[in-house]
Amino acid sequence: MVQSMTNTDTRDWRSTVAQIERLHEAGCELVRVAVPDEEAVEQLSRIKKAIGVPLIADIHFDHRLALGAIKAGVDALRLNPGNIGGPDKVRKVAAAARERRIPIRIGVNSGSLEKELLARYGHPTPEAMVESALKHVRLLEDHDFDLIKISLKSSDVLNTVASYRLLSSRTRYPLHLGVTEAGTLVDGAVKSALGIGILLFDGIGDTLRVSLTRDPEDEIPVAYGILRSLRLRDRGVELVSCPTCGRTEIDLIPMVEEIERLLRKVRTPLKVAVMGCVVNGPGEAREADVGIAGGRGKGILFKKGERIETVPEAELMKRLLVEIEKMTGERIVG
Numbered sequence: 473m474v475q476s477m478t479n480t481d482t483r484d485w486r487s488t489v490a491q492i493e494r495l496h497e498a499g500c501e502l503v504r505v506a507v508p509d510e511e512a513v514e515q516l517s518r519i520k521k522a523i524g525v526p527l528i529a530d531i532h533f534d535h536r537l538a539l540g541a542i543k544a545g546v547d548a549l550r551l552n553p554g555n556i557g558g559p560d561k562v563r564k565v566a567a568a569a570r571e572r573r574i575p576i577r578i579g580v581n582s583g584s585l586e587k588e589l590l591a592r593y594g595h596p597t598p599e600a601m602v603e604s605a606l607k608h609v610r611l612l613e614d615h616d617f618d619l620i621k622i623s624l625k626s627s628d629v630l631n632t633v634a635s636y637r638l639l640s641s642r643t644r645y646p647l648h649l650g651v652t653e654a655g656t657l658v659d660g661a662v663k664s665a666l667g668i669g670i671l672l673f674d675g676i677g678d679t680l681r682v683s684l685t686r687d688p689e690d691e692i693p694v695a696y697g698i699l700r701s702l703r704l705r706d707r708g709v710e711l712v713s714c715p716t717c718g719r720t721e722i723d724l725i726p727m728v729e730e731i732e733r734l735l736r737k738v739r740t741p742l743k744v745a746v747m748g749c750v751v752n753g754p755g756e757a758r759e760a761d762v763g764i765a766g767g768r769g770k771g772i773l774f775k776k777g778e779r780i781e782t783v784p785e786a787e788l789m790k791r792l793l794v795e796i797e798k799m800t801g802e803r804i805v806g
Contacts, residue, residue: 474499474501474680475501475504475680477503477681478492478495482515483509483511491689493523495692498693498737499693499739500525501525502679505519513537516540516546520545527548528546528547528549528550528577529544529550530550530551531550534557535556535562535564538556542565548574549574550576551577553578553612554586563615566616570617576620577648578608578620578621578623579625579648580601580622580623582596598631598637598638602635609622621647621648622646622647622648629666632651633671636671637671640674647676647677647678647679648681649667649668649671649672650667650668650680650682650683657684660683661684661694664684664694664698668680668682669702673702681695682694682695708739710743711728711732713746721768722766727746727788731789734793734805735804740800743760744763745765747766760776760777761776761799762775766785766788767785770783771783771788773788773795793805
């Protein structure tokens with residue numbers, strides 16, 4: 473399952489709902505919102521009623537915010553029971569969540585590990601992160617609560633992988649995957665693909681979030697790209713495009729970028745190729761469902777590597793998009 477988090481002010485329920493709707497359209501299946509105070513809690517029920525995706529409330533330090541979020545009807549909580557004020561407050565939250573069957577995700581982050589663990593291990597080692605997670609787990613289990621999911625996030629890919637591998641050997645609770653503070657689009661996508669991808673290939677993980685310093689909507693295509701590459705999910709368009717060379721006679725790069733942008737909304741599984749020349753284009757993209765290959769002043773439309781028709785260069789992109797609309801039944805061109 474693909475998850476993301478809003479970066480709007482939750483107290484502004486209209487902008488939060490608008491962003492959640494954009495995320496949902498992009499393919500987000502679980503959405504988390506920050507709940508920093510009572511004013512944000514007051515907007516949760518309104519947000520929940522307006523959206524069509526499960527809502528997770530992100531809580532820190534104040535158990536009253538968790539109780540308020542549960543009452544507001546959220547679908548899950550993200551909180552660490554060790555930092556909400558002691559056993560009695562944990563008991564109250566666990567009881568309320570258990571009554572409504574609301575799961576709690578324990579989230580251990582390398583940047584906020586407990587001081588005593590840092591003192592003992594020296595830095596956020598996988599052993600330290602797993603020990604922290606299991607300590608939080610026990611706080612909930614002590615109150616007969618076991619609707620638990622766990623995440624262990626680090627900005628270091630290898631530390632993230634080692635932490636999840638160790639944790640998965642010590643618990644059967646579902647795991648939420650992510651490389652936190654991964655960075656901008658390119659670096660963040662690379663780190664996430666490696667960290668999340670290695671773990672998924674190992675059979676570890678149940679939900680995931682690609683964390684990017686971008687609009688959260690940009691996280692979703694990366695997440696599905698990871699899942700599609702590992703053949704775990706088959707949703708949306710896989711775009712195949714050549715790196716260009718001296719044979720390229722059309723302005724391919726901006727064309728590919730625009731096609732990628734327009735095809736983000738397509739949900740039907742489809743492999744689309746956009747190639748720069750007619751020499752190797754159809755052959756190299758033989759496994760694509762549909763594609764185009766440019767030439768001098770014109771190009772070809774092909775399916776499964778077979779030429780369908782020759783199209784003037786100025787009409788290539790539109791012709792491809794129209795063909796994809798026919799194949800998917802989804803509206804792309806306005």
